[in-house]
Amino acid sequence: MTKEDTTRRTKKRAHGTGSLIKKSNGVYAFQFRDASGKKITKSLGTRNRKEAEGLAEPLGAMASAKSRAEAVQQIAEAKDLIDARVLPLSEVWESFEGTRPTAGTGTMKLYQHALNRFKVWAKENRPSLTDITDIDEQTASDWLLSEWQGQISASTYNDRRGSMLTITNALMRPYRLPFNPWAKTERKKLAGKQQQRLPLSREHVQTLLDAEMQEDVKALMLLALCAGMRLKDAACLKWSNVGGGFITYTPAKTKNTSAAKVQVPILPLLANSLKRLPKDEDSEYVMPRLAAWYQRNSTGLSRMLVRELHKVTGKSLQDATGKGKVARSEYGYHSLRHTFCTETARAGVPAATLAAMAGDTISTVDKFYVKLDLSAQPIEELASIKSTLSLATGGADREREQLKQLADDLPLKVVREILKKHMKQQ
Known part of the structure; x- marks a missing residue:
């Protein structure tokens, strides 16, 4: 075995200090057994392997903790480190897609368009804003005001506001965002009733x-x-x-x-x-x-x-x-x-x-x-x-009518027995 191979093997986590796993949604988690032998899984909130390994280091101490009190202290210290994670604006869209949103292709394009417009605005008007946690309610309101002053319709305004609200909502849990700055911004009232399509005569x-x-x-x-x-x-x-x-x-x-x-x-x-x-x-x-x-x-x-x-x-x-x-x-x-x-x-x-x-x-x-x-x-x-x-569908309808006729000709007791057997088979 070469020296290089030996080095690669020593990178594995020592026995009893937990393991790094990748969940079905692509997010890494740290899994270990506590002092009582109970299996515990802690989400690391990241899809980046290198970042996950760094976050797992302080959690390794929990796996080797000899008492419950020691484990609780280690968890508290590790939680502070995880909560300190950041999500650069440049990675927001990729992270949002990773949450597996159910929106259709057209709606996803609207979401991405709104996010791109916000990033361009932030680069010019908030150069110090580089992370999603830097967005506060004032920043959200200022961007929406800038969009509204661009002579867009109330419907377009609401679409862009809703897009940013949806994206941030999806990222709040995995990235432990304390609040959604878009939630308290107001929708624009639509002027009059939107024109609906009419049927042809x-x-x-x-x-x-x-x-x-x-x-x-x-x-x-x-x-x-x-x-x-x-x-x-x-x-x-x-x-x-x-x-x-x-x-x-x-x-x-x-x-x-x-x-x-x-x-x-x-x-x-x-x-x-x-x-x-x-x-x-x-x-x-x-x-x-x-x-x-x-x-x-x-x-x-x-x-x-x-x-x-x-x-x-x-x-x-x-x-x-x-x-x-x-x-x-x-x-x-x-x-x-x-x-x-x-x-x-x-x-x-x-x-x-x-x-x-x-x-x-x-x-x-x-x-x-x-x-x-x-x-x-x-x-x-x-x-x-x-x-x-x-x-x-005539064939199926005729068969159904024939079955109804047969049921009508049978004694009620027999019909009940047939239904009971059918329910047991379900």
Whole structure:
């Protein structure tokens, strides 16, 4: 054995002085047995091996403590050292990602954008601020005031404030931050009610169906109109998600939280549109051109769709605000999803079924998407959703009815015995 090998071995912690472990979240911890033989694990709050080894040194004394009193004293001394840790601003984002946030890709970009803006501001206005623990309530308020003076909207202001609040909240426990300086800063009140998307009328839908546009753009429109799909899910739809009379997919918006699959029957109108699309052997996407466009510039694709829908509804971009500039209007791609939910509810599809097809909760669909106008004419192309759904699930429904009939014919005592056996097997 060489001298170098011997040196490497002597770096191992001596027997009985505890061990350094790495938990599933990447954070190191120190594990040892106290004077009574009880196993104790102390988080070191860092993902850096070298830093963890330094923090573990004073904790090693706890493992070799011969009495409870001595161990308590060692713990107190070690805690002071751990609490003295710092987190440089340059490492905040990496550390935040290490907490495994459940936010989607778009939301994470908003968080990172807000943090980057704060770091640029701090470098110019608070050059001595280098660590997250240096941020106090006054600093937080000053940055938010600077952002507000940049003529941003109340919604953008609240997004940036919320981003910093969320990032700091996630880091408070692992880095033992004493308080969140963003918690006491105030949100801005939104001026008036935010403009919600409106569903298309029967006339609008007919104009859309008659309009001349590229086949993939028309199919993209119909995926929202006939299946209620959001833009990202529709633009990035794969052929593997289409089959058996259904579109089956996991919504991008909820894949990090619930990962529940959505299954929507394919209406004849949508089926015909999908059949007309040429299949690209080199791509898994239903609409390769639009999938690439969305991945490259989702905002640009969204604006193109808004322009097309404004042609359909007779609205112009200037009409949306009255100020001659592009802003959120009452009609956009999401209007097609609103139309799907409204017409599906009008067709008599149960609320729970509609919510499952929309990939949302019943309360959300009812509050934000369903806008029934009893005086409005139903859209014939979407009125068949209930019958299409019944045909697609007809086999299961018929079997359920047959089982109900059999249960009705059996004595009540027998039915109870069957149920008891079933419950025991669960």
